[in-house]
Amino acid sequence: MDFGLSEEHLLIEQSLRGFLAENVPIERVRELREADCPNDRSIWSALAELGFAGVLVPEGQSGSGLSLLDAALAAQALGHGATPSPFLASGIMAPTALAAAGGSAADAWLEGIGSGDLVMGVAVTELFSVREDAGVQQRDGALHGSAMMAIDACNADLLLVAIDSETFAVVKTDAAGPEITRLATVDATRCTSEVVFGGVQPEAVFEDAGEAIRRMLEAGRIALAADVLGACEAMIEQSVAYAKERKQFGRLIGSFQAVKHMCSEMIAELEPARSLLWYSAHSFDAMPDETPLLACHVLAHLSEIGREIASVSTQVHGGIGWTDEQNLHFWFKRIANARHLLGGPEHLRDQAAKLQGFAPAA
């Protein structure tokens, strides 16, 4: 028994971090803020070439068939770099659902996703939070209604849309597809959209897909938690570095206890969360019975400590931390957006309670 990362894990983490630091530095992220969609296909192609588009796609289908822990470490690196990419939808959630649902259509799409040629967004928000009366219905084969806060949809080729907890459909995003409008959020590093269906014909509808949808959400939640962890890590690193160079009252601010304690409190929350993340991601492949509970808890927990770390690390920087010029806010906002992307902490904890019979199942 060995609770920790292997050499191979560390290699994935380090190689991706190195690549991102060189090729997608924060200046590049800043540029992408002006783009129509931050999910720049050239970044995604490069990530695909490194094998990350198909990290969860089986080896026979042009993927690398790795574990969710590997994928989570990649998500963590992307969060650390505040890197825009459709990794959450196209790298994690869609392939998980398709692989679990199976069938020839799913296989063909997996193949395309694995090579990075096909990007797939996901519209799943209504599974856990219905706002503005959104929701998708199927009538006479066609899809009607709308979905809010679809993830990685606007620069995608296909969209996976959850109709209810047992059914999902796949639609093309071409001219005959749904109307996809990017919704500007605080977070310039992630793509979220509103999707209006208006009678779109789906490419396929997967029924009795409750298990596939559940696994998709679990994988997505764990990967999103990893993304938040990476973002927190980046914010703490920047804070500690700043505390070692900024002087006030003739002293480095890091020698003031108030500043020291802010930094130690942040790391004291983050390090154990890393252990929980490793275990949760590992459970997805090795102990799937444990995953439903862990996926809720790991994301809810990282959402909570993420908000605190985002706030405190900004405070460590003083006024400059609050400016646009200092890049810190890109991470602050990425963490803020992630908090509700796959279910807010209150919802996740309610789910966790239901799973254990502490609350009546809905």
Add this chain to the structure above:
Amino acid sequence: MDLEFDASYDDFRSEVREFLSKNKPPKTFGMSEEEKPSRVGWLSLLIEHGYWARTVPKEYGGYGDSPDLLKTVIMDEEFNRVGVARGLNAQGPSMLVPTLLTHGSEEQRKKWIGPTMRGEIIWCQGYSEPGSGSDLASLQTSAVEDGDDFILNGQKIWTSTADMAQMCFILVRTEPDAKKHAGISYILMPMDSPGIEIQRLETMSGSIGENSFNQVFLTDVRVPRANVVGKRGEGWKIANTTLKHERSSLNSNAEGTLVRLANLMQKETIGGVPAMASPLYRDRLMKLQARALTMKHHGMRMLTCSLKGEPAGVAGLIVKLQNCQLSFDMAALALDVMGELGALYDHSKYERERGYWQALSMFSLGLIIGGGTAQIQKNIIAEHGLGLPREPKPAKA
């Protein structure tokens, strides 16, 4: 990440289970003299089977096996399942023994480790003094060499279990003229030596819970020179080994406490409705469960580091801070769930679980302070874990 149990571990688990079904642990399991026969009997039996002192070398009275994380986890799980402590949670086994294994002489290891692990000798920790708590290195208790002995004079305070202990690992100043950290020695002092007076200090938790808290006055106490651990004047370094073990030994079984808390919330009713049915209390419970799971798995990560001999770095330094606070917060929720009945204590009518939660709340507050306060922990994390600059030295008044 490899958390597979192969078949041989299943055998090990059944073996532990069978042991626990066949052998009744003593009812009480504390450090008092009356409990000694049952304590020693039980601990010796555990050592014989390798469930306690498992990795302590045979020649020092241990079981002498190599470290195995999985077996440790299995033993903890099985002992937890039947609600029996796996060993003695006391300062001797958790702090002194690892210190002797690192710094003790061969003779000291042979003499003290076995009896300590078997619970024959209860130890107390004589570090703090009235003027020297957080600033431990300012301690004043003196030890002057006289023939084959040192003669000790001074006062220690907050010495847990001093009234039940046979021995004390004590820090004394042997070089009064040396710099603050350089003049300290680490000595093993028999508590029945003439000149030791123990005065009990009452704690806020009163009669519930088994902690005892004392002041220890030393007047011309003679301790053999052979009882110095390491070299004379090197006590600070050795004390720090002990403290490191104190901080990492606090793996407080948060998961077990959480289960107990969940049970309370299902039983305790407010207006005839179980507390668990309240979304407010339930949400707090789930928040705590996330933290408990976090610390549980962090504990496994730390155990892996220690068994592989890898430094845990900053991830190790934060354990005490987090665990003690979590324990306090779990007790706080339990007390809130009990509401006005949460103030009942000392076995008054309507009191729940014989004051367990009230005692836990106060005891974990004590642990937040003891062994280095939360603020001192944060200094250590910042300076040793994150490399932030040290506090500037205060200007001379």
